[in-house]
Amino acid sequence: MIEQLNPDGTLQHLVTLEGLQRPLIEQLLERAQTFVRPLDAPSSRSTALAGVTVANLFGEASTRTRGSFELAARRMGAEVINLELHLSSRSKGETILDTVYTLQSMQIDVLIMRETEPGVPGFVAGHVSSHVSVLSAGEAHLSHPTQGLLDALTIRQHKGNFGPLTVAIVGDVAHSRVARSAWRALTLLGTGEVRLMAPPAFMPEPEEFPGCKRFNSLDDAIAGADVIMMLRIQKERMAETSVPAAADYFAEYGLTPQRLKLARPDAIVMHPGPMNRGIEIDSAVADGPQSVILQQVSNGVAVRMAVLEAVTERVRRLRQGA
Numbered sequence: 241m242i243e244q245l246n247p248d249g250t251l252q253h254l255v256t257l258e259g260l261q262r263p264l265i266e267q268l269l270e271r272a273q274t275f276v277r278p279l280d281a282p283s284s285r286s287t288a289l290a291g292v293t294v295a296n297l298f299g300e301a302s303t304r305t306r307g308s309f310e311l312a313a314r315r316m317g318a319e320v321i322n323l324e325l326h327l328s329s330r331s332k333g334e335t336i337l338d339t340v341y342t343l344q345s346m347q348i349d350v351l352i353m354r355e356t357e358p359g360v361p362g363f364v365a366g367h368v369s370s371h372v373s374v375l376s377a378g379e380a381h382l383s384h385p386t387q388g389l390l391d392a393l394t395i396r397q398h399k400g401n402f403g404p405l406t407v408a409i410v411g412d413v414a415h416s417r418v419a420r421s422a423w424r425a426l427t428l429l430g431t432g433e434v435r436l437m438a439p440p441a442f443m444p445e446p447e448e449f450p451g452c453k454r455f456n457s458l459d460d461a462i463a464g465a466d467v468i469m470m471l472r473i474q475k476e477r478m479a480e481t482s483v484p485a486a487a488d489y490f491a492e493y494g495l496t497p498q499r500l501k502l503a504r505p506d507a508i509v510m511h512p513g514p515m516n517r518g519i520e521i522d523s524a525v526a527d528g529p530q531s532v533i534l535q536q537v538s539n540g541v542a543v544r545m546a547v548l549e550a551v552t553e554r555v556r557r558l559r560q561g562a
């Protein structure tokens with residue numbers, strides 16, 4: 241695994257939450273919280289990233305993650321370029337490292353990558369020059385660290401301490417990088433009980449998610465839960481024949497207002513988006529009073545501001561000659 245910390249203990253890369261320590265996660269969440277503003281207030285701004293150049297390199301579709309990384313960088317004064325990999329020279333056969341070195345030659349400081357291939361963000365982080373940071377914006381089914389942080393921030397805003405909480409992660413867990421990073425964040429923060437609910441075909445291998453309680457029934461999984469985290473079926477990561485029929489899936493595993501009554505009355509409902517309404521979640525729940533789905537989106541900007549500030553701290557200090 242790639243070393244994500246600089247010798248001075250500051251964060252250089254964020255490819256995975258694996259191996260990070262709780263105080264660092266808590267520090268990032270606390271910093272992110274300072275960037276959160278009410279929707280009708282002016283957005284949080286700073287000049288912390290003045291002189292820093294950020295490249296968004298996305299090899300998969302994205303609305304929330306890409307938009308929020310770009311806004312986070314711009315609101316802190318960075319220069320930003322966005323490259324769609326299918327429109328870049330990668331589509332002409334250029335290797336990922338040639339693309340990365342090309343960007344590095346344009347004085348890129350932070351490379352934000354969304355990749356279908358497992359291992360690519362870590363591989364790139366191992367090859368960039370020492371002043372460049374690599375941030376994963378989603379790596380195959382494996383990891384989505386800033387999503388894990390924004391999910392943790394959202395839970396913290398509603399519930400405070402993680403210790404007494406029961407969190408149910410529901411849906412296509414096997415193919416979900418969101419589930420893996422959320423589980424890591426929740427575990428690092430000392431969450432009392434993390435439950436997985438997946439149809440048998442979408443249950444991860446037994447050695448994954450150690451310590452989680454596993455359920456095949458949605459009713460059982462959400463009974464008494466404080467937090468319900470719904471997941472989309474990752475059609476793009478499975479054979480077409482494995483995709484369940486929407487109506488059948490909804491009947492058995494869709495979160496409806498009736499089912500939600502089984503959770504604690506103050507339970508919150510989360511979803512990383514994009515939602516498939518009427519498949520994993522009923523619109524009445526998605527738009528209902530217990531939904532925090534759009535708050536997760538707002539927190540995404542704040543978390544990405546905190547992460548960008550953290551990974552550029554060392555290079556900014558060096559450039560200022562401090």
Ligand code: NCD
Pocket residue numbers: 304305378384387417418471472512513514
């Ligand atoms: C997710 C992703 O791309 O991993 N979305 C996101 O980043 N907010 C989840 C998904 O695509 O289902």
